[in-house]
Amino acid sequence: MFQGLNFPPLDLPPECEEIRQEIRAFLAEEKARGNAGNIEAMARYTPEYSQRLGQAGFIGLTWPKQYGGHERTALERYVVTEEMLSAGAPTGCHWIADRQSGPLLLKYGTEEQRQKILPGIAAGELYFCIGMSEPNSGSDLAGAQTRATKTDGGWLLNGTKLWTSGAHVCHYMVALVRTSPLDPENRHAGFSQMLIDLSSDGIEINPVINLSGEHHFNEEVFTDCFVPDDCVIGEIGDGWNQVMSELGYERSGPERFLSTFQLFAELVEAVGDNPTDHEAQVIGRLSSQLITLRQMSLSVAGMLGEAKVPVAESAIVKDLGTNYCKLVPEFSRTIIDTMPSQKSADLYAAKMASAILTVPSLTIQGGTREILRGMIARSLGMR
Ligand SMILES: Cc1cc2nc3c(=O)[nH]c(=O)nc-3n(C[C@H](O)[C@H](O)[C@H](O)COP(=O)(O)OP(=O)(O)OC[C@H]3O[C@@H](n4cnc5c(N)ncnc54)[C@H](O)[C@@H]3O)c2cc1C
Incomplete structure (x- = not known):
């Protein structure tokens, strides 16, 4: 049955105008430093910019203060984002961590993971990438084959992720991996999400040069890469549901x-x-x-x-x-x-x-x- 579409009108509340003026003042200073004017600003990586943005309190805007957040509203965050992108500021370093990895950890992470990671993201110092796509599975994400096998105290990762934006500048990847063999009757079962420290042994990060001749995305090859148990995000086997909720932020x-x-x-x-x-x-x-x-x-x-x-x-x-x-x-x-x-x-x-x-x-x-x-x-x- 045809369900219809629903786009209820929304007016921004007054506090949004206040934060708009604050971020505009910040961006004017960054423009003077040359941090403006980029096409596809989310693909421009400038760590110093992200650190200053974090120090000024514009990352992790909606997160609880106990994790370095600022307890502002989602609409205030919207305004900050639209101002940064329309100014063409280089938002690449903190982009994924702020938009989806941090919220994912708030929703599914352990208390220890939240305390260890979120303040660094909010400070503009910890960067994340998304490990979903693989050489033979992009649209068909359920075909992903990177496998985590149980070992003492953790998991051994083997496989290849592809098209990973920013992996060469990031500290962590949130990877979707198979923790049980493929069940042809239920292809979405048997996935889990893991927090991968990209400086671990057993990871090779290879550049993939894009149409513009730029190094934006990468291929990562995992060979017996050890991931400790405390780096599992959420529940083993619930990776598909978790990853779908992550896509909602995107x-x-x-x-x-x-x-x-x-x-x-x-x-x-x-x-x-x-x-x-x-x-x-x-x-x-x-x-x-x-x-x-x-x-x-x-x-x-x-x-x-x-x-x-x-x-x-x-x-x-x-x-x-x-x-x-x-x-x-x-x-x-x-x-x-x-x-x-x-x-x-x-x-x-x-x-x-x-x-x-x-x-x-x-x-x-x-x-x-x-x-x-x-x-x-x-x-x-x-x-
Ligand atoms: C700039 C950029 C950044 C990216 N960053 C990341 C990242 O950070 N992390 C990550 O995990 N991935 C990333 N990706 C990968 C991206 O998610 C995949 O490229 C995308 O999902 C498509 O998958 P694919 O390339 O395997 O193409 P395929 O899935 O092979 O698709 C090829 C073509 O077939 C069509 N097609 C496929 N299935 C169907 C179907 N069922 N019905 C109709 N048409 C179909 C597609 O629409 C497409 O036109 C990035 C991609 C780009 C371009």
Whole structure:
């Protein structure tokens, strides 16, 4: 039966404006240091920036103070995130830890794990990566084969993870591993999540160079890598449920429609105050889509804050948002058609090049379009 979609309107409460001014002041100082203007800011790794952000109290915003958090609301965190991303600040180092690994540990971790890890994340000093995908299982995550075998005091890990963003700068990975053999009748059973210290013996981290020629993601090969018992996250065998709840943090945030915002900002700047009709139409179209996507994303943030599970709505924000990011360079070129070059001194040409080389990945990471559309159809009762 067709279930319908629900995007209840949400107005930001006054405290959000206060924190917006605070983060803007912080970002203005960072801009003066050159930490601004990046396309896909979540893929830019600058440890000093993340440490200063942590010291200023902008990481772990919603977490309890006893773990280094700041007990602010999810909507205040939303505002900080949208300001950082629209400024193009290099958020890569702390991004995954703040968005999903910390919340995962708060939900499923032991008290010891929380005390050991969360204050370091909130200080902007401990960085995490996501160990889900493997050479033969991306969309089909249940096909993951990295295996943990029980041994004295812990587990021995063998297998390969792939496309792991930031593993080369991170301290820890949250890995999804098989702790029981595959059951063809129930492919989701037998998974567990483990906290892997990436400096352990038995881990080889190999760079994978992306389309832009940059080192963003990696392959990790585990060979008899020992993981102590106290690094199991949650329950052995409950990994699939845990990983699905982790994905809930991933799909509907402002990162899904702001990845090419810096190019749009550069375009508006270049066009100036007296646009032609065509320029006004293009900028109007991109602006109205951006405003609508932000409202949809805010609406999902409000529902997540009320512990609702808006699966279809989150997937729609990611699908439409990442498609919007692709439209920005496409439409911008109808106004200023420059020769894109990442090395160009012309900021518009440099950002155009980065945007063109980045956008193909946006509709793949965090679940491909086809997979998301299947989820949307299923949630709407159409499949
Ligand atoms: C920039 C970037 C960063 C990433 N970072 C991480 C990370 O940090 N950690 C991590 O674990 N992974 C990461 N990934 C991996 C990402 O999650 C996978 O690439 C993605 O899930 C797709 O898996 P795949 O590459 O194996 O492609 P496949 O699953 O092989 O898909 C190939 C094509 O087939 C289509 N397809 C597959 N199954 C179906 C189906 N059932 N119905 C219809 N179409 C289908 C897909 O939509 C796609 O077009 C990252 C990827 C990118 C691009």
